[in-house]
Amino acid sequence: MQSPAVHADYAGQRQVDQSVDRLRQRIALCLFAVLVLVLALVPVVSTNATFAFYLMLWIAMATGMNICVGFTGYLPFGYVVFYGAGAYVTGVCYRVIGVPILPSLALAGLAGVLIALLMAPTLRLRGVYFGIVSLGLATIARLIVANLPDEYTGGSMGLILSSANNPLHSFYAMLAVMAAALAIVLWLSRSRTGRQLRAIKDDAVAAACAGIDVPRVRLKAWLLAAVIPALTGGIEAWYTNVVDPEYAFHVLITAKSIIYGMAGGFGTIIGPVVGTIALFGIDHVIWERFPLINLLLLGLVIIALMLFLPRGVIGSLLKWRPQLRRYIA
Amino acid sequence: MLTVRNLVKRFGGLQALKGIDLDVPERSILGVIGMNGSGKTTMLNCINGIYRADGGSIRLDDMELVGRKVHEISALGIRRTFQVPRVFRHLTLLENMDVAQATDRVDAAEREDLAAYWLDKVGLMRLRHNYAEELSGGQQKLVELARVMVARPRLILLDEPFAGVNPELAAMLLEIIGEIPGRHDCSVVLVSHDLTSIYQLSHQIIVMNEGAILTQGNAAAIQSDPAVIEAYLGA
Amino acid sequence: MTLLIIQGLLNGLILGAIYGLVGVGLNIIYGVLRVVNFAHGEFLVLGAYFAWILLQQLGIDPFFALPLAFAVFFVAGYLLYFVLVPRLSRSDDPETSSLLLMFGVSIALGAAMLLAFDADSRSLEVDIEPVFVSFAGISLPTIRLVALGISLVLVLILAGFLYRTQVGKALRAIIMNRDAVAIVGIDAERLSAIAFALGIGLAAATGVIVGMVFPAFGPFMGSDYTLIGFVIIVLGGLGHPIGALAGAMLYGVTEQVAVVFFNPSVATMLGFSLMIATIFIRPSGLMGARQLG
Numbered sequence: 001m002q003s004p005a006v007h008a009d010y011a012g013q014r015q016v017d018q019s020v021d022r023l024r025q026r027i028a029l030c031l032f033a034v035l036v037l038v039l040a041l042v043p044v045v046s047t048n049a050t051f052a053f054y055l056m057l058w059i060a061m062a063t064g065m066n067i068c069v070g071f072t073g074y075l076p077f078g079y080v081v082f083y084g085a086g087a088y089v090t091g092v093c094y095r096v097i098g099v100p101i102l103p104s105l106a107l108a109g110l111a112g113v114l115i116a117l118l119m120a121p122t123l124r125l126r127g128v129y130f131g132i133v134s135l136g137l138a139t140i141a142r143l144i145v146a147n148l149p150d151e152y153t154g155g156s157m158g159l160i161l162s163s164a165n166n167p168l169h170s171f172y173a174m175l176a177v178m179a180a181a182l183a184i185v186l187w188l189s190r191s192r193t194g195r196q197l198r199a200i201k202d203d204a205v206a207a208a209c210a211g212i213d214v215p216r217v218r219l220k221a222w223l224l225a226a227v228i229p230a231l232t233g234g235i236e237a238w239y240t241n242v243v244d245p246e247y248a249f250h251v252l253i254t255a256k257s258i259i260y261g262m263a264g265g266f267g268t269i270i271g272p273v274v275g276t277i278a279l280f281g282i283d284h285v286i287w288e289r290f291p292l293i294n295l296l297l298l299g300l301v302i303i304a305l306m307l308f309l310p311r312g313v314i315g316s317l318l319k320w321r322p323q324l325r326r327y328i329a
Numbered sequence: 330m331l332t333v334r335n336l337v338k339r340f341g342g343l344q345a346l347k348g349i350d351l352d353v354p355e356r357s358i359l360g361v362i363g364m365n366g367s368g369k370t371t372m373l374n375c376i377n378g379i380y381r382a383d384g385g386s387i388r389l390d391d392m393e394l395v396g397r398k399v400h401e402i403s404a405l406g407i408r409r410t411f412q413v414p415r416v417f418r419h420l421t422l423l424e425n426m427d428v429a430q431a432t433d434r435v436d437a438a439e440r441e442d443l444a445a446y447w448l449d450k451v452g453l454m455r456l457r458h459n460y461a462e463e464l465s466g467g468q469q470k471l472v473e474l475a476r477v478m479v480a481r482p483r484l485i486l487l488d489e490p491f492a493g494v495n496p497e498l499a500a501m502l503l504e505i506i507g508e509i510p511g512r513h514d515c516s517v518v519l520v521s522h523d524l525t526s527i528y529q530l531s532h533q534i535i536v537m538n539e540g541a542i543l544t545q546g547n548a549a550a551i552q553s554d555p556a557v558i559e560a561y562l563g564a
Numbered sequence: 565m566t567l568l569i570i571q572g573l574l575n576g577l578i579l580g581a582i583y584g585l586v587g588v589g590l591n592i593i594y595g596v597l598r599v600v601n602f603a604h605g606e607f608l609v610l611g612a613y614f615a616w617i618l619l620q621q622l623g624i625d626p627f628f629a630l631p632l633a634f635a636v637f638f639v640a641g642y643l644l645y646f647v648l649v650p651r652l653s654r655s656d657d658p659e660t661s662s663l664l665l666m667f668g669v670s671i672a673l674g675a676a677m678l679l680a681f682d683a684d685s686r687s688l689e690v691d692i693e694p695v696f697v698s699f700a701g702i703s704l705p706t707i708r709l710v711a712l713g714i715s716l717v718l719v720l721i722l723a724g725f726l727y728r729t730q731v732g733k734a735l736r737a738i739i740m741n742r743d744a745v746a747i748v749g750i751d752a753e754r755l756s757a758i759a760f761a762l763g764i765g766l767a768a769a770t771g772v773i774v775g776m777v778f779p780a781f782g783p784f785m786g787s788d789y790t791l792i793g794f795v796i797i798v799l800g801g802l803g804h805p806i807g808a809l810a811g812a813m814l815y816g817v818t819e820q821v822a823v824v825f826f827n828p829s830v831a832t833m834l835g836f837s838l839m840i841a842t843i844f845i846r847p848s849g850l851m852g853a854r855q856l857g
Binding site for chain 1 (some may be wrong): 377379398399400403404408409411415416417418419420423424425427428429431432438441442445446449454457458460463476480
């Protein structure tokens with residue numbers, strides 16, 4: 001179809017194009033590697049790793065949210081359902097049934113995938129409806145857990161995992177999950193699946209006309225996104241020793257995942273990481289000094305972000321200086 | 330290649346298509362003209378699956394298309410453009426090309442070459458790393474055309490490709506579309522109000538009116554048909 | 565048993581009317597502005613607190629506080645519109661942005677109320693003689709019947725406004741077709757502000773009623789009402805103000821009759837399941853217009 005001369009021309013161009021892509025990916029990879037390394041060293045140099053643990057937790061949660069919002073285009077207001085399910089499955093398996101902690105966590109991840117599969121029919125709903133239904137389902141899940149017999153769920157006291165207590169192992173488990181989450185978004189940013197997701201997000205009908213099996217691709221992303229909060233919930237329970245019914249299905253978990261991700265900018269892979277580091281840091285400082293107004297400030301931050309920086313820090317930077325897209329994934 | 334028989338589509342009480350029959354042979358261009366509301370876009374939507382036909386059949390060779398999902402029909406080799414270009418705004422031009430090629434079985438290098446070929450053909454090669462939303466409306470139409478062609482389709486449905494396009498661009502489009510059947514082994518169904526282009530490009534023209542085909546023929550026959558002149562062209 | 569069911573039905577209708585007001589307010593805001601007011605429940609609770617302050621500090625009867633609450637919050641909503649909404653229309657995805665923005669507002673308002681009023685539950689004491697109305701073996705708190713009456717009056721006033729006045733008709737026109745309205749020359753911006761104000765004012769007024777009918781309210785009850793509001797407008801049809809009332813009745817009755825047989829959590833779950841089923845079976849709701857894709 002094309003003459004050989006033309007063919008050679010494109011080969012040269014392709015080299016240039018590929019090296020541009022590679023540069024962007026290498027930068028992101030380096031940043032993530034540095035992050036993982038720094039965090040891995042925390043327990044070695046310090047006795048109190050709690051701040052680092054929760055930083056990793058929120059980076060993982062914000063990244064999972066990024067897969068939903070930034071790549072797939074959904075606002076899952078019921079995101080916490082995966083987290084809570086992960087926590088409870090881990091707790092029940094370990095404490096009530098007697099499964100060792102690591103297999104319990106694996107089951108937690110599986111639970112996340114199963115719930116996501118159950119929610120698959122909701123994926124074809126429009127944005128607003130999806131958000132509402134997702135919130136409704138999360139509420140139902142919370143109520144179901146609250147109404148299950150106390151022998152299984154520990155009732156209002158929750159579950160105590162005492163004999164699994166191992167802050168060091170659970171810290172590194174969280175690191176592994178965070179690293180996996182970052183690896184997933186890194187993969188999405190360079191893979192055809194990721195491109196298809198973004199195409200679907202832009203225009204689902206045009207995507208179908210371009211040959212993309214929209215429901216199938218969406219489901220893939222949705223399942224991936226569900227595993228992360230499920231495992232995170234389980235690991236947090238392991239780290240703190242407690243499955244807390246008040247907290248496990250709390251809307252704040254969804255809220256913070258959204259805000260931290262939004263502050264950096266959904267759709268980029270560096271964004272949610274930057275946003276989490278910035279906001280969680282601020283949140284932590286304020287919570288220590290002014291615990292009462294912490295929640296108020298959180299709400300005000302969301303409002304300010306939505307009004308003035310709706311694309312987040314990284315997103316706005318890219319809008320302002322599009323040339324930087326070459327370097328920022 | 331494409332055989333449509335007795336295609337019917339209703340919207341509530343409105344009968345948008347009242348039994349359409351048409352044939353699109355291999356490597357040909359079928360022009361479709363008619364007043365607004367005559368059912369042209371509805372027909373395109375039925376062919377590529379966006380609407381499900383209420384009656385009749387649409388066959389590609391031996392395969393029945395009615396009832397199939399949009400992406401299945403696209404994967405079979407039918408692609409389309411839209412009146413208002415629907416590019417993927419937050420993807421670069423190269424990425425726009427790439428997502429449309431998922432169903433192509435050839436290797437990556439060939440796919441990339443094809444994408445480059447078409448971007449070059451529509452003159453947008455230097456913008457290939459730009460995001461589609463940065464382009465003008467006319468340029469986006471070109472992107473859409475390139476995007477349908479990189480999928481190596483058998484049939485493309487073009488909905489008003491010349492609408493809102495400047496004369497220079499229109500000339501380029503005319504040339505590209507004209508050589509598609511011969512050079513790329515692909516047929517074209519072309520919906521347009523731009524009669525000059527329709528006459529110049531089409532092997533056959535159908536005239537639609539109120540959901541039915543008024544008449545059919547080549548450019549000369551249509552231009553001189555009194556029924557067509559009365560319904561559509563004006564004296 | 566039948567008596568309990570009938571009592572449940574009646575309670576359901578009463579609650580349905582109240583929920584309906586919530587739904588109508590949400591629907592007006594969504595229909596006109598395409599903004600999902602996630603903070604609707606918080607404005608409702610704020611209205612209850614407003615009446616409570618008036619009662620505590622100035623001794624004003626909640627029945628008088630109701631129109632006052634509406635007026636004050638109408639003005640507040642009008643001003644708030646210009647602060648919050650115009651920027652949204654310039655964003656990439658106004659609907660999602662509005663969801664997130666109002667989500668932030670709901671968190672901020674909840675926290676502000678917590679700071680201002682503490683977490684203790686409050687109630688609006690209303691003296692009514694007799695406290696209960698009994699007939700045919702059924703006993704209902706009088707205040708609930710009064711609330712039903714007030715709610716129905718409000719709905720009538722609202723209907724009159726929407727169907728009889730210029731402004732009301734313009735609002736309905738916008739709900740049906742935003743762009744066409746601009747072409748016809750109506751100032752869509754000011755109308756949107758009025759719609760927002762109306763929704764907020766209605767929320768506050770409903771809050772006063774809720775404060776009177778239910779034994780207690782607290783800073784974080786808002787999200788429960790917002791959620792119920794969503795369930796209702798989905799049932800009735802997004803953007804269809806009067807449809808919300810139908811949806812509310814359905815939800816209220818379902819919930820209250822279910823409470824006769826099951827515990828409250830199950831009743832709530834049933835209500836939500838009803839909503840989810842509706843979205844799948846009949847996405848346009850009971851009365852909403854058919855929407856493509």
